[in-house]
Amino acid sequence: DVRPVLTSEYAHAMGNAMGNFKEYWDEIYSNPRMLGGFIWEWADHGIFTTTKDGKRIVNYGGDFGDRPNLNNFCLDGVVFSDRTVTPKYWEVKKVYQPVLIELVEQKPLRIRVTNRSHHTGLSGYTIEWSISVNGEKREVHTMEPVSVLPGESFILNFQPDKSISSEGDIQLMVRFLLKEKTSWAEKGFEVAWEQFTLRNGLADLRNNGNTQRNEKIVKSVEGDMLLIGNDNFSMKWNMKVGTLLSLKYADRELLASSSDQSGQFSTQAYRAPVDNDRGFGNWLAADWEKNGMDAPVISTEETGWRKVQDDGIEVTTTKRNSYVNGSILTHAVYTISGDGSIDAVFRFIPEGELPELPRLGIVLSLSGILEKYTWYGLGPHENYRDRKSSASMGLWKSNVSDQFINYPFPQENGNREEIQQLILTDDNDSGVRITAIDNPFSASALHYLATDLAGARHSHKLKPRAETILSIDASQMGLGNSSCGPGVLTKYAVEQTEHRLRFRISGYKNR
Known part of the structure; x- marks a missing residue:
């Protein structure tokens, strides 16, 4: 049979989407009968209006009192309604x-x-x-x-x-x-x-430790609090619950907190659903909601600390994120050196009957003064495991506010893959550096928690937090193509086996 084959609506560009687009074209190029296909579609069809305070916003189904409606199903373009480009645009250009x-x-x-x-x-x-x-x-x-x-x-x-x-x-x-x-x-x-x-230069980063690692650490215990520090840094650990309460380099606090966050280095296994997570045949978002993935019950099972060689301190914690069905056990080891660096190792162990996991990693809440964002990894635009053909390895510089991708219907955004090192600093180029060890990680730095994004129906309703929310993942699920088609390919899913994440945190000053 030599008849040509032309696929219809093989890729659906709704929201943060178009995962596995390259795989489609690998298949198309593999057979001379394949002609290509049609992406649904070129542009979002949102309708612009202006609010009473003069803000220009995008509207869609239901915003005009129209019943019935298809909600945001008109927002399925490679470019936004005003024809500004999206990260999806760069992926299509590269693959084509x-x-x-x-x-x-x-x-x-x-x-x-x-x-x-x-x-x-x-x-x-x-x-x-x-x-x-x-x-x-x-x-x-x-x-x-x-x-x-x-x-x-x-x-x-x-x-x-x-x-x-x-x-x-x-x-x-x-x-x-x-x-x-x-x-x-x-x-x-x-x-x-x-x-x-x-x-690959990752091994160089791992081996290039700071020169002050042997400086003496002063430590004390006050009730449940473990205080660690010297002239370079200070830390305050709550050993009852196993969380870091304070981290100062050069006497400047770098952590932030709020009442609706569960502490630093919290295990994160939830993302704000992208449109594909709500899509036909998968309904991942419904499974996550049903199982309470956005609101785990976090319990501390074990904590401890001890002196290690070179006058270092090792803090260990074991915590459990419990869901309606199943849980995730996290063993963490933090090795603190005399220069204030923290070598952090996490082992995530899924247990029980969990749904498909959107991610496995940790989340940190950092001071909002750390607005400048530099990373060595894939960029410059947002990318994911199954949508990164158009991203290149490089040293990229931006700021946290610009990491947010303004999808009119809020969802997971801002991720970067294969990060070897990231740096967050203030206007004086002073802040914190996080370096991958063993394997690169994926990360995002935003002024929103995942639950902030998931809880809003329109992006203009979102209120940025003052703090910087840094998510670091051992693995995040791909975007897939399931708002109108197959779900995330198996190779881009998060396997429900033990995952390991390791990185080093250190103070940073650009000299």
Whole structure:
């Protein structure tokens, strides 16, 4: 059978969506009969109105007293109602790019380029390639266009100016840019790109401990309180419940708290449902609500502390998040060194009959003065396990307020994957650094708890918190495609087995 196959509505772009989009196109490219398909759809269809206080907002089903209605089902576009782009837009652009770029060899550095266009060659593109170390470009090269006919491949040989370093996180970036201005884009517009890791620098971060680790720690016990510190830092632990109450570097408090939060380093296994979590055939959000995933009963089963080598202190806790059915047991070990750094190790053990887990990790509430946000990981835009083809490894700088993606119907947002290190600072570039150990983590820094996002029907009803809510995950479920289609692929689900998360917290000052 040689008849062509064209899929209809194979990807549904409702809210924070379009997971596993690359997998669809891997399948489409694998068979010459496959032509592609239709995304539902290009743009959200929200209706703009202005509130009494002059705020421009997006409205949808039910906002005009209309009954019956389909609620926010009109918000299913690759771009927002005003045609501003979303992270979904960048994923579609990347997956649709007409050039396949593959690493053939690292020594010597050789790249295979395949022209996926059906009618045009690659002579209209300038090729730019660069090598970065820890997010800093070390060398940039430009090549003249190559003649590659539709469907054909070509090998490119790259000659770096210097030998590839044996230290740091080393990335090769290859870009295809328009050689001349066209009717639809300016000269230099990026049409295709790919990034390759030549050396993973995570081990360097793990081994690069601070130089002051052996300074003496002063400790005291006052009732249930364990006080630890020296001239560099101070900490206050409540050993009855096993939580950190205060963390100061250079005599500045970095933690925040409120009555509706369950303490620092709390196990977090809930996310504000994305539209796909509410989708056909899965109904994950209903399962989470039924099982009380958003409001666990947290109990402390064991706490302790002891001196360790190099005059360090080790604090241990065992806590349980109990739900309607099942629970998650968390064993935590915090090793505190003389420079004030905390090597934190968490073991999450799901037990009983739990629903599909949206995530497994911890949440911290940090001072709102820590507004500047820098991370080394995938970026610059929001990305998830099954929607990260369009994100590249780099050193990205932003601020916490800008991490929020304004989906008109509030839901999980702002995540970044494969983070090796993140830094949150104040206006004086002083704050806290968190470094992955063993494996990178995913994280988000927002002015909202997951329950804040889940409890609002419109984004303009949300009230940002003063504090910074930092979520760090060993694993977060992908976005899937189930508001109109299959759910999250098995490989992007959170397995209900033991998960481990390890990172180091330390004070930071940009000098």
